[in-house]
Amino acid sequence: MLKYTGHPFVDVGTATITAFAEKANPEDVDRQDLDSVASFIEQHYTKDPLKSFLTAIFPNAGYVQPAMKPEKFAAFLDRYLYGYKNEERLPGRRCVYCGREASVQVFRQHVPMLTGEGLLNFFPGAAPGLPVCGFCLLCIQAFPLGATKSSGRTLIIHSDNEQVTLRAAWNFLDDNLKYLDMHDITKYPDQKFPRTIFVDQVLKISGDLDERSSSITLYHLTNYGTTADVNIMHLPSQTVEFLAVANSAKFGQIWREIVRRAWQKVDDARPGVARNFLYEDLVDLPEKAARFVQVYFLRQGFRAPARFKDDPRNGYAFERELDLISWGLTAMFLREVIEMEAERIEAIRNLGDGLSSYVSRTNDRRFFRDFYRVDKYGQLRGLLIKVSNAEVRGGRPPLIGFDEFITIFEEGEELPRIDWRLARDLVLIRMIERLHQEGKMIEEMVPEEEVAPGGQAAEI
Ligand SMILES: [Zn+2]
Numbered sequence: 001m002l003k004y005t006g007h008p009f010v011d012v013g014t015a016t017i018t019a020f021a022e023k024a025n026p027e028d029v030d031r032q033d034l035d036s037v038a039s040f041i042e043q044h045y046t047k048d049p050l051k052s053f054l055t056a057i058f059p060n061a062g063y064v065q066p067a068m069k070p071e072k073f074a075a076f077l078d079r080y081l082y083g084y085k086n087e088e089r090l091p092g093r094r095c096v097y098c099g100r101e102a103s104v105q106v107f108r109q110h111v112p113m114l115t116g117e118g119l120l121n122f123f124p125g126a127a128p129g130l131p132v133c134g135f136c137l138l139c140i141q142a143f144p145l146g147a148t149k150s151s152g153r154t155l156i157i158h159s160d161n162e163q164v165t166l167r168a169a170w171n172f173l174d175d176n177l178k179y180l181d182m183h184d185i186t187k188y189p190d191q192k193f194p195r196t197i198f199v200d201q202v203l204k205i206s207g208d209l210d211e212r213s214s215s216i217t218l219y220h221l222t223n224y225g226t227t228a229d230v231n232i233m234h235l236p237s238q239t240v241e242f243l244a245v246a247n248s249a250k251f252g253q254i255w256r257e258i259v260r261r262a263w264q265k266v267d268d269a270r271p272g273v274a275r276n277f278l279y280e281d282l283v284d285l286p287e288k289a290a291r292f293v294q295v296y297f298l299r300q301g302f303r304a305p306a307r308f309k310d311d312p313r314n315g316y317a318f319e320r321e322l323d324l325i326s327w328g329l330t331a332m333f334l335r336e337v338i339e340m341e342a343e344r345i346e347a348i349r350n351l352g353d354g355l356s357s358y359v360s361r362t363n364d365r366r367f368f369r370d371f372y373r374v375d376k377y378g379q380l381r382g383l384l385i386k387v388s389n390a391e392v393r394g395g396r397p398p399l400i401g402f403d404e405f406i407t408i409f410e411e412g413e414e415l416p417r418i419d420w421r422l423a424r425d426l427v428l429i430r431m432i433e434r435l436h437q438e439g440k441m442i443e444e445m446v447p448e449e450e451v452a453p454g455g456q457a458a459e460i
Pocket residue numbers: 095096097098099100132133134135136137
């Protein structure tokens with residue numbers, strides 16, 4: 001009776017009913033399960049806390065209309081909630097979601113983001129309303145139970161991987177059932193940070209998935225009055241895969257500490273009530289990958305006061321957080337998230353190794369400082385040529401060969417790559433990790449008053 005259709009409201013509703021029935025698949029849901037979720041909806045949607053939550057999802061629907069006469073309300077329920085039971089049919093019209101024979105035409109009060117009655121725009125067949133079957137309609141009535149509330153809007157998680165959709169709906173349903181059990185709650189708890197809720201859920205889910213490569217989408221919507229709007233955020237499968245590997249035994253310890261140090265500094269640090277800055281920035285990958293690397297893997301970029309006082313990144317500094325500098329984790333990020341060529345990653349690592357050996361042997365603090373402070377490409381180039389030449393004069397091999405130099409930093413000779421700063425940050429990460437492993441005092445190489453690259457918290 002129930003199946004996933006690819007439409008987020010129907011799918012999240014299908015997942016919610018499946019979770020409500022405590023079944024593993026929508027195919028296992030039977031008539032009795034549908035009856036029990038429908039009667040639960042009838043019982044709870046007409047009173048707070050759910051009623052006030054629903055005014056932004058189904059405005060003008062029977063649930064939230066206190067003035068609706070009982071017989072009219074009963075007719076509303078019969079048609080739109082228990083529609084899967086009745087014999088009503090729209091001859092010749094198919095359900096737009098699943099293709100079964102449609103039973104009713106629906107409007108904005110029944111399905112969020114549609115237009116109101118009487119408007120023809122965007123409906124098929126020049127007839128107002130969308131033809132829908134009773135099963136899909138029940139799923140759409142049920143989807144708010146598998147959603148959470150954030151900034152006054154409804155937040156749902158949908159994926160091409162049905163396991164993700166099911167687990168997210170299941171988690172939100174569990175929370176909602178808990179709230180409904182608390183007798184003193186009249187208002188649905190609100191949470192401010194949808195991105196943080198999104199990534200927090202993805203992390204809870206992604207660890208147990210058999211099939212990791214799935215992209216996951218967040219819909220953050222309101223169907224309220226004239227402000228109806230939906231905000232869609234997307235975690236591509238590369239980012240989801242990165243998160244799964246970052247949480248694995250190999251990187252988990254460092255990764256979880258990096259995440260922990262990105263929580264907003266507030267007393268109540270529950271996800272959504274507080275924000276996690278790293279989670280929020282994850283949603284901007286891969287576009288802002290260079291900034292992400294600089295802030296979270298190199299622990300730099302926030303020496304100037306950040307916008308928010310409770311932003312923990314104000315205190316980031318690699319010389320004090322050497323335990324978080326990991327070339328392995330960074331290289332995995334480069335492979336998974338920005339799909340950097342293996343050859344370039346290898347060249348960057350080799351240069352980091354060469355430079356750390358050089359600094360370690362010569363104790364050339366000045367070079368280390370200049371290398372991380374440099375903000376013009378010509379200076380960086382000059383600096384590397386200078387130390388490389390000095391090595392050759394001392395009878396040692398050059399620190400960097402011409403081909404590697406091009407691979408890491410340049411499009412063509414002396415034409416820097418657009419991401420040369422990212423490359424420099426990556427070399428630094430490897431250098432710092434190696435110097436730290438060798439017990440070198442990195443703290444001493446960086447006097448307190450130094451301002452690091454990106455010290456103005458500039459966007460890259
Ligand atoms: Zn249908």
